[in-house]
Amino acid sequence: MTGAVPAVVSRAALALVGAPVRTACRLSARSRTAVYRVGLMDGRSVVIKLYAATARRNAATESAAIRSVAHHVPVPTVVGYGHVPGHEATALITSDLGPLTLGSAMRSGLVSDERTLKDLAGLLGRLHRAPVQPWAPRRPFYEQVASLGRRCPPSGLDRIGPALAAITDASPTALVWCHGDLHGDNVVLARPRAVRHLVDFTDAAAGPRESDVAQTLVMTNALSPLLARTVTDAYPLALDHRLLSAWAVFHTTRSWAYSSPGDDRALWERRLDDLSRRTPYLFRTHRPERTHR
Known part of the structure; x- marks a missing residue:
C-alpha cells in the first residue's frame, strides 16, 4: 500500500x-x-x-x-x-534487505520446498546456539496454556491433555533463543548472494528448542513424517522427539483456536485430526460408557 x-x-x-x-x-x-x-x-x-x-x-x-x-x-x-x-x-x-523472501522464492519455484525446509532448520539451529541473556523475555508454559484457554473451549484443552502433560513433565533443559514465528516469509534473501536473514522478532523469547522447531513444522505444514524428518535431519542440535510432537499438538491447537470460522477453521481441524491419528498417545479419546443389562 x-x-x-x-x-x-x-x-x-x-x-x-x-x-x-x-x-x-x-x-x-x-x-x-x-x-x-x-x-x-x-x-x-x-x-x-x-x-x-x-x-x-x-x-x-x-x-x-x-x-x-x-x-x-x-x-x-x-x-x-x-x-x-x-x-x-x-x-x-x-x-532494508529487499523484497524477496524465502517463502515467495519457494512459491515462484526459485527454491524447492525441500530446500526451504532445510534452510529454515539450519537457521533455527544457528539461532538456538546464541547465548540467552538473563534479561531475555520468557513466557512460561502455564501462561501459554492460560492464554489458549481463553480462546479454546474446555473440551479442546481436555482433548490434548496428554500433550500438555508431556510438555509440563519434561525434564528441564537449557533455554534457547526462540524466534516464535519462523516460516518462509520471515526469512529475507538479501542480494547479491541471497544470504538468508531472519526477520520479525516480535515473538522472540527464551524457551525450549522443541517448541520453536515444532512451531516451524506447524506454520510450514510440515507435520507429515516425511516433511518433519526433512526439518529434523537438517536441524543440527539434539531434539526430544516425543516433546517435539507434543509441542506440535499444542501449536496446532492454538492455530485452530485463533482461526477464523469457515475454511480456515476447517483446515486446522483437519490438521489436528491428522495429528491425533499419527500420535494418538498425545490425545485423550473419550469412549462411550458401557451400559450393563
Missing part, C-alpha cells in the same frame, strides 16, 4: 535516524504492529516497524533480541529504535 506518508512514520524517521521520509509503502498491518518500507531523503531505504502502546513487546525488546543473536545468525541491522515523539507508539528501524 502506497500513498501519503503517515505522520507517525515521518516522526519516527526524523526522531530516530534524523532523516525525512520520501516514500512509504505499508508491508503489513496487525492489531498492534504495522511495518513500512521507507525511502529516506538521504537515499537510504529502511524498514520501520511500529508497535502500539498496548503491544506486549515493543521496539526496545525486539531491538535487543536482534542484536543479541546477530553474531550467530544473519539478521537486519538495527538503525534506530525508541519512542515516537507525539505518539504513543514505539518504532524499530532496520536496514
